[in-house]
Amino acid sequence: MSEVAYLPVGKREQTKVQNRQAILDAAREVFGELGYDGATVRDIIRRTGLAAGTFYNYYRSKEEVFAALADDGARRFNPILKALRGRGGPLEDFVREAIVAYFEFMADEHETWMGRRPAGEPQPHVHGETPEMAAVFAEVKDAIENAIAEGRGPASDAEYMAAAAIAVAREVGDKMLMRRPIDTAAAADFAIAMILHGLKGVPEAHG
Amino acid sequence: MSEVAYLPVGKREQTKVQNRQAILDAAREVFGELGYDGATVRDIIRRTGLAAGTFYNYYRSKEEVFAALADDGARRFNPILKALRGRGGPLEDFVREAIVAYFEFMADEHETWMGRRPAGEPQPHVHGETPEMAAVFAEVKDAIENAIAEGRGPASDAEYMAAAAIAVAREVGDKMLMRRPIDTAAAADFAIAMILHGLKGVPEAHG
Amino acid sequence: MSEVAYLPVGKREQTKVQNRQAILDAAREVFGELGYDGATVRDIIRRTGLAAGTFYNYYRSKEEVFAALADDGARRFNPILKALRGRGGPLEDFVREAIVAYFEFMADEHETWMGRRPAGEPQPHVHGETPEMAAVFAEVKDAIENAIAEGRGPASDAEYMAAAAIAVAREVGDKMLMRRPIDTAAAADFAIAMILHGLKGVPEAHG
Amino acid sequence: MSEVAYLPVGKREQTKVQNRQAILDAAREVFGELGYDGATVRDIIRRTGLAAGTFYNYYRSKEEVFAALADDGARRFNPILKALRGRGGPLEDFVREAIVAYFEFMADEHETWMGRRPAGEPQPHVHGETPEMAAVFAEVKDAIENAIAEGRGPASDAEYMAAAAIAVAREVGDKMLMRRPIDTAAAADFAIAMILHGLKGVPEAHG
DNA sequence: AATGAATGAGAGTTCATTCAT
DNA sequence: TATGAATGAACTCTCATTCAT
Numbered sequence: 059m060s061e062v063a064y065l066p067v068g069k070r071e072q073t074k075v076q077n078r079q080a081i082l083d084a085a086r087e088v089f090g091e092l093g094y095d096g097a098t099v100r101d102i103i104r105r106t107g108l109a110a111g112t113f114y115n116y117y118r119s120k121e122e123v124f125a126a127l128a129d130d131g132a133r134r135f136n137p138i139l140k141a142l143r144g145r146g147g148p149l150e151d152f153v154r155e156a157i158v159a160y161f162e163f164m165a166d167e168h169e170t171w172m173g174r175r176p177a178g179e180p181q182p183h184v185h186g187e188t189p190e191m192a193a194v195f196a197e198v199k200d201a202i203e204n205a206i207a208e209g210r211g212p213a214s215d216a217e218y219m220a221a222a223a224i225a226v227a228r229e230v231g232d233k234m235l236m237r238r239p240i241d242t243a244a245a246a247d248f249a250i251a252m253i254l255h256g257l258k259g260v261p262e263a264h265g
Numbered sequence: 266m267s268e269v270a271y272l273p274v275g276k277r278e279q280t281k282v283q284n285r286q287a288i289l290d291a292a293r294e295v296f297g298e299l300g301y302d303g304a305t306v307r308d309i310i311r312r313t314g315l316a317a318g319t320f321y322n323y324y325r326s327k328e329e330v331f332a333a334l335a336d337d338g339a340r341r342f343n344p345i346l347k348a349l350r351g352r353g354g355p356l357e358d359f360v361r362e363a364i365v366a367y368f369e370f371m372a373d374e375h376e377t378w379m380g381r382r383p384a385g386e387p388q389p390h391v392h393g394e395t396p397e398m399a400a401v402f403a404e405v406k407d408a409i410e411n412a413i414a415e416g417r418g419p420a421s422d423a424e425y426m427a428a429a430a431i432a433v434a435r436e437v438g439d440k441m442l443m444r445r446p447i448d449t450a451a452a453a454d455f456a457i458a459m460i461l462h463g464l465k466g467v468p469e470a471h472g
Numbered sequence: 473m474s475e476v477a478y479l480p481v482g483k484r485e486q487t488k489v490q491n492r493q494a495i496l497d498a499a500r501e502v503f504g505e506l507g508y509d510g511a512t513v514r515d516i517i518r519r520t521g522l523a524a525g526t527f528y529n530y531y532r533s534k535e536e537v538f539a540a541l542a543d544d545g546a547r548r549f550n551p552i553l554k555a556l557r558g559r560g561g562p563l564e565d566f567v568r569e570a571i572v573a574y575f576e577f578m579a580d581e582h583e584t585w586m587g588r589r590p591a592g593e594p595q596p597h598v599h600g601e602t603p604e605m606a607a608v609f610a611e612v613k614d615a616i617e618n619a620i621a622e623g624r625g626p627a628s629d630a631e632y633m634a635a636a637a638i639a640v641a642r643e644v645g646d647k648m649l650m651r652r653p654i655d656t657a658a659a660a661d662f663a664i665a666m667i668l669h670g671l672k673g674v675p676e677a678h679g
Numbered sequence: 680m681s682e683v684a685y686l687p688v689g690k691r692e693q694t695k696v697q698n699r700q701a702i703l704d705a706a707r708e709v710f711g712e713l714g715y716d717g718a719t720v721r722d723i724i725r726r727t728g729l730a731a732g733t734f735y736n737y738y739r740s741k742e743e744v745f746a747a748l749a750d751d752g753a754r755r756f757n758p759i760l761k762a763l764r765g766r767g768g769p770l771e772d773f774v775r776e777a778i779v780a781y782f783e784f785m786a787d788e789h790e791t792w793m794g795r796r797p798a799g800e801p802q803p804h805v806h807g808e809t810p811e812m813a814a815v816f817a818e819v820k821d822a823i824e825n826a827i828a829e830g831r832g833p834a835s836d837a838e839y840m841a842a843a844a845i846a847v848a849r850e851v852g853d854k855m856l857m858r859r860p861i862d863t864a865a866a867a868d869f870a871i872a873m874i875l876h877g878l879k880g881v882p883e884a885h886g
Numbered sequence: 887a888a889t890g891a892a893t894g895a896g897a898g899t900t901c902a903t904t905c906a907t
Numbered sequence: 908t909a910t911g912a913a914t915g916a917a918c919t920c921t922c923a924t925t926c927a928t
Contacts, residue, residue, distance in 0.1 A: 074912075095302030099898060109914040114899070218455045221440050225432035226325070226463070232436050250423045252463040258464025261454050283887080306923060316889040321924070475911040488908085510718030513902060528903070632869045635854050639846035640877070647842050661882050663838045669880025670847070671874040695891075730893045735920065758917065 066227050078116050080106045080127060082130060085123045132197070139197045149202065149211030150254055156198060157227055157250050161242040164231050198224055214260045223253045285323050289337060292330045301331060304343040339404065342370050346404050356418030357461055362367070364434055364457050365407060366450040371438050402431050420469045430460045492530050494520040496544060498536045509537060544609065547554045549577050553611050563616070563625030564668055570612060571641055571664050575656040580646050609638050628674045701727045703751060706744045713794050714743060753818070756784050770823065770832030771875055777819060777831045778848055778871050782863040814843050835881045844874045847855050 084105040088097045097119040099120050103113045138159045142152055167257040205211040206219065229248055234245035280300045291312035295304045306327050324330040345366045349359055406427040413423045434456050441452035498519035502511045513534050517527045531537040552573045558564055611632040620630040641663050648659035704728040711717045724734045738744040755764050759780045763773055820841040826832040827840065848870050855866035 062921085093302070095300070098896085100896085110898095111900075111915065112459070112913055115912060118899095120898075125295050169345050184377070215451075215455060217440055218437050218459075221436040222433045222456070223434035226429045229432035231426040233424055245420075245425070247468050248422060250427050251466045251468055252425075256459040256463025256468025259458045259465075261458055286889095305921085307921095317923095318890065318925080322887065325924095327923070360899055474868075491909095507716065509714070512900085514900095524902095526909055529908065532903095535904070559911065569835045606826060625897080629865075629869060631854055632851050632866070632873075635850040636870070639850035640704050640843045643846035644839050644840040647838055659839070663843070665880045666839075666843050666877040666884055671876025673876025674870045674879075675868050675872055699893085720920085721918070731919095732894065732921075736891060740918095818917080881904055 063144045077106070077108060077112065081109070081113060081116050081123065082126060085127055089124065089127065094120075095179060135160075136164070136197055139201065143201050143204075147210070149205040149257075150209075151259075152201060152205060153223065153253055154250050156201070157253070158242075159248045160198075160227060161234065161249070162232055165240050165242050198227075212257060212260065214257070214263050219257055219260065222256065226252050226256075268330065279464065284313070284319065285314070288320060288323055288330065289333060292334055296331065296334065301327075310419070315336060342367070343404055345370070346408065349408075353450055354417070356412040356464075357409060359412060359417075360460055360464075361457050363408070365449075365453045367405070367434060368438055368441065368453045368456070371442060372447050372449050402435070405434070419464060421464070421470050426464055426467065429463065433459050433463075479605070491520070493521060494522070495527060495530055495537065496540060499541055503538065503541065507532075520585060535565065549574070550611055552577070553615065556678075561624070563619040563671075565642060566615060566619060567637065567667055567671075568622075568664050570615070571667070572656075574612070574662045575645055575660045575663070579654050579656050582586070610678065626671060626674065628671070628677050633671055633674065636670065637655055640666050640670070683827065698727070698729060698733065701729070702734060702737050702744065703747060706748055710745065710748065715741075756781070757818055759784070760822065764822050764825075768831070768877075770826040773822060773826060773831075774844065774874055774878075775871050778820070778874070779863075779867045780872070781819075781848060782855065782867045783880055785856060786861050786863050816849070819845055819848070833878060833881065833882050834880070840878055843877065847873050847877075 081102060082103045087175045088101045088105065091097075092101065093179060097120070098114055100110065102120075102123070103110055106112075112125075117126060139156060140160065142155050145151070200219040202211070202223060203216045206213065211219075211224075230245055230249040230252070234242065288309065291309045292304075295312065297307045298304075299308065304327070306320055307317065309327075310317055311332070320330075324333060346363060349362050349366070352358070409418070409427040409430060410423045412418045413420065413426065418426075435454055437459070439458045441447060441449065498516045499511075502508045502515045502519060505511075506515065513527055514524065516537070517524055517536075520582070527537075531540060554571050556573070559565070565578060572655065616625070616634040616637060617630045619625045619635065622625065625633075644659055644666070648654060648656065702723060706718075709722045709726060712718075713722065718741070720734055721731065723741075723744070724731055727733075734744075738747060760777060763776050763780065766772070777804060783805045823832070823841040824837045827834065827837045832840075851866055851870045851873070855861060856864065
């Protein structure tokens with residue numbers, strides 16, 4: 059009788075949350091394996107064991123679940139990044155810590171992303187560019203540009219710098235995930251060194 | 266130079282070559298505009314003025330024409346690379362010259378690839394990853410790994426090094442193509458400095 | 473008038489009746505706006521604020537609620553018709569009074585049916601053919617046939633006569649509803665004259 | 680060599696024409712049986728024995744094939760109507776001849792339309808309102824209105840008159856088609872008498 | 887070799903209906 | 908009895924590929 063009204067968590071609500079999560083997880087896997095275009099809504103729901111129509115109770119389209127994935131990733135990684143940026147230290151510190159955080163995040167998530175492209179296919183598709191990573195990259199790029207603008211980093215071509223730093227992180231991270239055991243420390247060391255030394259050697263802005 | 270007159274280059278032969286080239290050209294455009302998945306065989310043949318079935322006289326599938334495109338790109342860029350690699354100098358020289366050659370090649374080819382993605386779409390897709398570029402990257406990566414193996418470069422993690430170098434070249438190259446005027450020299454300066462300084466600072470191999 | 477207090481009209485009972493009516497009303501609207509095929513059960517229940525499943529506690533299918541609507545319409549119009557038919561006068565009188573009653577009924581009901589088809593669609597669809605009208609027509613047709621059979625009307629082809637009379641009433645009624653102000657008297661005058669003069673001129677039965 | 684260039688009627692062209700016609704015929708049947716909304720493209724192609732995709736080589740959508748059907752009907756019946764209208768005689772003559780022509784046209788076409796609604800279904804749907812008929816009715820209505828405007832017919836409510844005349848023709852025609860044998864003469868006699876006598880008795884315009 | 891219509895698997899999506907709560 | 912998420916058959920339409928001409 060006194061069914062304490064804490065939260066609306068009946069079995070139904072639970073199932074709903076679980077299903078939503080199941081679809082999100084399946085979508086993550088499928089997009090990772092097949093790329094955005096290669097993936098089909100059917101691929102996603104098939105992996106959940108749910109019925110075809112059920113997908114549409116949660117997301118209105120393939121595009122929407124993709125967007126949700128990006129939100130999800132950003133929601134989880136951005137706080138870390140925000141904290142790092144809040145400190146306002148030199149760019150060097152930010153890069154160092156961001157890379158470490160990013161690689162660890164990647165490794166954490168990684169089993170979901172492991173279904174790599176079946177090597178027969180042409181080549182294109184997503185790269186490391188999962189929706190979640192896209193959100194992360196946007197944030198990093200912004201941070202780097204801010205740091206440069208505030209004089210906390212070398213005054214070179216901000217866009218090129220951000221692009222180069224991100225590119226290194228992404229590619230090295232990608233490679234890292236393909237090795238066993240996954241050694242985030244080594245990969246981070248490499249990427250940090252590459253980026254910091256590289257950026258230091260970059261020519262002055264030509265503006 | 267003096268196209269020897271007695272080769273069996275009848276009209277038919279010529280048409281065949283022309284058609285093959287027309288399809289290749291159309292495919293280049295279409296893949297550039299729509300991406301691999303977004304492109305349809307119909308898009309390609311429509312642009313050639315040929316009939317649907319004719320496509321299959323030349324390529325057995327969409328995938329095959331994509332691969333042919335990669336070959337084509339490699340065929341045109343590889344001589345440059347080969348010459349560079351033949352000299353066997355230090356990695357530094359190779360990187361410097363390869364980057365310059367690559368950026369100029371990119372700028373050259375560029376107008377063909379200008380039909381960029383209609384920015385409304387989600388996120389992922391091709392990157393600068395045209396089939397031709399893919400071939401180029403494979404070659405560069407090979408060269409870097411060889412150089413390292415031969416002691417002509419710093420003994421660090423070869424795979425990470427190649428990945429990082431290529432990543433920087435690709436991303437900076439991509440950004441370069443988006444600016445007006447396209448300044449290959451400045452972009453090359455940036456990328457070369459970034460890569461060389463970066464690689465120099467990279468930790469020793471942990472093997 | 474004095475709703476006797478001791479009938480078993482508990483809250484539950486009332487809710488049930490109310491829900492049934494709410495569904496019927498919503499269905500009337502939705503069928504009117506979207507047509508039978510265009511309408512979805514979801515459209516109907518959404519308009520009631522009830523849950524999807526609840527619909528099936530009252531009607532077993534879309535078809536059944538449609539039929540119920542016809543019954544409902546008949547139930548409301550038939551008393552008028554029955555009274556008219558009970559008098560057993562000449563067909564002329566019956567037609568005259570039936571038309572007047574019908575047009576007034578139509579005008580009365582009219583606002584419910586105003587959500588007319590979004591004119592972009594092809595062509596066909598419902599006509600004035602709401603389920604309630606269908607029931608009314610069946611009744612009128614029956615009356616005319618009876619009158620003829622009883623010698624209270626000209627002995628021509630009964631089916632053709634009924635069809636023609638009904639057709640005129642329906643179409644003129646439809647047009648009437650589209651004008652402002654709605655002039656039932658004028659429309660009825662027209663329809664009555666058309667039907668009575670028309671039927672009078674019709675050839676003798678060829679049986 | 681002298682393959683006389685009369686017309687491009689190779690076997691291919693023939694098949695194409697045949698297929699187009701087969702789809703049109705199937706569509707006529709299916710729309711007749713199921714109504715516009717009830718009909719599916721699948722129903723149509725299933726009846727042709729063609730493959731699903733083939734439909735779309737000929738018509739881009741259900742709507743388009745429906746429109747084509749209307750065109751087809753109009754194309755065949757309108758010349759008759761046009762000829763009748765060209766004579767400019769009194770409305771009476773026009774009605775008489777138009778009804779005869781229309782009923783004969785209906786009977787001609789009729790076997791295609793015989794698949795009547797499986798009597799269990801609700802009721803709504805197309806009535807006699809096939810796309811072809813729709814075109815025909817538009818023409819008739821226009822003719823009647825013109826006649827009235829030119830003083831070649833009684834000056835009453837033009838819209839009501841047209842609606843009533845069309846309604847009678849349609850409904851009586853519908854009934855006619857359901858009888859065996861189909862007696863167009865008797866049906867025409869009835870409809871003509873009904874319409875002409877009816878219109879004559881109609882009240883003066885209330886303008 | 888070129889043609890272009892035919893094919894049919896499969897994509898995204900809808901919706902009447904069921905059923906656990 | 909009310910709820911509303913789950914179901915899955917069916918739908919419209921696309922497109923790589925085949926094949927008769």
